[in-house]
Amino acid sequence: MTEMKTDTTETTAVSLKLAELFRRLRPDPQDLVLYSAFIILIIAFSLLSPVFFSATNFQNIGRQTAMVSIMAVGMTFVIVSGQIDLSVGSIVALSSMVAAMAMRDVGGGWVTGALVALSVGALTGFVNGALTNWLKIPSFLVTLGTLGVARGIALLLTDTRPVIVNEPRYQRLFGDGHFFGIPAPIFWTIIIVVVGIMWLQRTVFGRKVYATGGNAEAARFSGIAVNKVRIIALTLSGLTAGMAGMIFSARAHAARPVIGEGMELDVIAAVILGGTSLFGGKGTIVGAFIGSLIIGVLNNGLNLTGVPSAAQLALKGVLIIGAVAFGRR
Amino acid sequence: MSRDRFEPHDGEDREPPALLSVRGVVKRFGAVTALASIDLDVRGGEIHALLGQNGAGKSTLVKVISGVHQPDEGTLSIDGVPMLFADPNEARDAGIASVYQELSLIPTLSVAANIFLGREITRFGLTDSRAMQTEAQRRCDELGLDIPGTNVEVRSLPFAQRQLVEIVKALSVDARIFILDEPTSSLSPGEQEALFAAVRVLRDRGAAVIYITHRLKEVFDLSDRVTVISDAEIVARYETAETDMDSLVAAITGAKQGKGEGRLRLGNETFGNRSSNVPVLVARGLCNIKLRGADLEVYPGEVVGIAGLRGSGRSSLLRALFGIDRLDEGEITVEGHPLRLRSPKDAMAAGLAFVPEDRTTEGLILGHGLSANISLTQLDDLSSCGIVNAGDIRARAHEAIDQLLIKAPSTSALMTTVSGGNQQKVVFAKWMQTSPKVFLADEPMAGVDVGAKVEIAAVIGRLAAGGAGVVVVSGEFEDLLDLCDRIVVFSGGRGIENIDPSLIKSENELHTIVQDLEFHALVPDRELVP
8 A cells, every 4th residue: 555645635535545445345347436426426525515524424424324325235135136125115114103102002112112113124025025926026016015005004003193202222222322432323334234245245145146136047947946035135125124214213213104205216226326237136235335325425415515405306316317327338 | 331442352263252241350359359350251142151169259250240249350341342330230221131049039029029020010100910910920831930829929939939930030031141140059850941941042042141050960951161260260161062071070179179079979988877777866657737647767877868859848857857847746756765846946955957958048147257157056065154155166166167178267257258158068067066966958069069069978978977867858869869878759748768879870860760759659649639
C-alpha cells in the first residue's frame, strides 16, 4: 500500500481506501461501476452539503437504511434462486403489528417481541415458498397476492390504528441502544449482512441457491432439491422482513399497519443495483448491501440538499435506471 | 454496396465462380485468434462440408458469414460484391440462411409461428394463422417431419423434433446460401434421409450449402467438396470424390492419429467385461407413460447400449432410472437394495449418475464456471459443517481437467466459453467424481468432434474398467457397436432383444435389425389399443 500524501483531501483518501477494499472483495469490473457510483454520490453530496460528510450523518444513513439493507440480504437469496418477493414491505407491517400486540397482550417483553416478529415473517415467507413451489404458481404472482393479504391483515388487526410498544429493553436492543458504540440498527445490519455473505458465498446451501437460479433443470438433475432451496430462500426473505419490522417498531416505539409500503421496490432496486441478475444464478450480498447504501445515501443526500420530495422520487428513479444501465454494459 | 472492389485472385483457376467468397478473414476474441486468415469459396450448386474439431473455428467462421460476428480483417463477398454484415438480419437480407446448433426457436410460439417468424403471412394487414399452418404443414410434410400439428407450441415437442422445426424454418427461407451446423445430431435415420433430400433439392436449385458435421459418413453421402479447419486455419481442401475417411480424420486431428484410428474401439484391455456375475442394477417391469414393462440388468464392468428409434422409450428408460420421470409400476434394485425414486437426489444417493441428452439445458449451468459445475454433485463431500471448501473445489476441477483433457482457460471459465466436446467432458467429470456404481449416459457423443468422441469413449471405458455398470443410449448405432459389450434393442417402451455387438458387421446391419424388430414389436401393441 502506498502512503497517503497529506495534500489529498480526507474525502478522496477515504474513497480511495474504500475503492481498494471493494476491489479486493470482488474484482468484477461490473461491480466497480457500482462502487464508483457509490463513491461519486458520496463525493457529490459532500461538496453540495456541509453536514453530509460527518460521522453523525453516516450513522443516520445507516439507521435509516437498516431495514432495506437487512431485507436486501433475504431478497438476494430469493432473486439469486430465480424468484422474486414483492411481499416484504407488507411482511414488515404484519410482523411488527403482531409482535407489538403480543408484547402488549401476552407479556414476556423483548423475547416475545423478537420471537413473534421473526416467526410471523418466516411463516409468511414459507407460505410464499410453499405456494410457489408446491402449486407451481410463479413467485411474482404469489407474493403479489401476499403483499395484499399481509397488508390487509395488518390493517384489520387494529382497524388501522398503531400499537404502542412500551418495552424499554426491546427498544434498546433493536432501536435506540448501542452495541460496542454502534447504533443497534447498524449493528444488526452488519450481523445479518455478514451472516448472509457467509451463508450465500461459503456454504453448500449457497451453492445450491446459485445452481437453482442458474439452471433449475440442471440443478435438479444434479441431485439438488430445487423446491426446497426455493422455499428456504423465500422463508429467509420473510425472516429478514420480520427483522426489519422489529427494527422499525423498536425505533418508532410503535408498530403501524401502514409501514413498509412500497419498500419492496427499494429492496429489489438495492439487490439489482448490486449486480444481482433478475433472472437468477448470479449476484452477491456485498453488492446488495452497497446497493442499499446507495439508495440510503440518495435519500439522505437529497434531503440534506433540499431537493423537494417529488423531485427526489423522480431523480431516484433516473439514477437507479442509469446505474443499472451503465453497470450492465 | 455496389462498389466493385472485388479482385479476382490470381493463380487459382476456378471454373464455376464462387457464390460466396471469404478472403483473408481474421477474427480475434481478446488474446485468442479464432480465425487466422481464412479463405473459402463456396459455389452455387454445391454442398460444401466444413469439418474440424470443436473449438477449431468452424462455428466462428459460420457466425462471421451469417453476420453474428464481424471479421477483424478480410472480406466476404457474394457474387463478387463485398459485403459487411452488421448483424444477422443484414446477412439474412443478403440471402444467407442458417441453422444453428443452438436452437433459435421461441418455445412459447407454435410451430407455424416459428417457421414464419419475421415474415408472417398476412391478410388485410393481420396475420393469417390458418394460411401459415397450412403452409407450415406442407413444408413439414416435404421434409417428412412428423409432428402432432403445426399449431402446437414448440416447447411441447421433444428436443429432436424441435431441431427438425428449426431446419424446416431455415430451409423455407428464400435464400441462396444455406448454413447447416450439425443439423442431424438428433435425427433418426429416416429424418436424416429426408433432410439430405431437401438439401440436395436446394443444391440443384443452385443454392450454396455449407454443411458442418462431425459425422464423416455424411460428408461422403452428401457433400461435393470438403474443407477442414484446425486451430483457426484451413488445413485441407478436397473434392469429396477424391478423398477418403482416413485422410479426413488425419486432417481433422492434425494427423495425431494414424490410419484406421478414427474408430472408437480401444481394445479389450480398456473395455472391461462383466467383473461380477451379480448385477449391480436390476429393473423389472418399469411402466409409465412411455415405458411398458421395461426390464434391464446391468453388471459391474460392462457397457450396455440401448438401441432403438426415437420414441422407443430409450431415453425414458434412463430418465425413469434416474428418478426424473415418475414410474407407475415396476421395481429397481441397486446391489440388491430396492429403490424408491422420487427425485434424481434419491437416484444419486443410490449410486447412480446420469449424463442427460441435452447438456446445455439439463447438464450444465452455462452461466457458471467450470469448477462450480463440476462440484455441483459433490457439495457435501467438498464441505465441512455445510461450509464449502473453495480450495478443494478448485483442486477437483484441476483433477478433472487433467484426467479428461478438458480444454478450458481456467477452473472458473464460464461454460458458455468452452466448446461442445469440452462441455460434455465437464458433465462427465461432475458425475465421475461421485464414483457412481451405475453410469447412465443419454447421447453422450452428440455434437462432439472426432477427437472428443475418442476421449469420451476412453472415459466410458475407464468407468467400466473401474467396475461401474455403464448404460449408453445413442441414436448413433456405430458408436454403440464400438462402445458396448451388449446392446439391448428398445421398442414400444421395453427391451425386446439382446444383441452381441461382436456379431454385427456394420452399422447398417444394426439399423436393419432395429427397424425389423420395431416393425414386429408394433404389431401386437396395435392390437392392444382398441
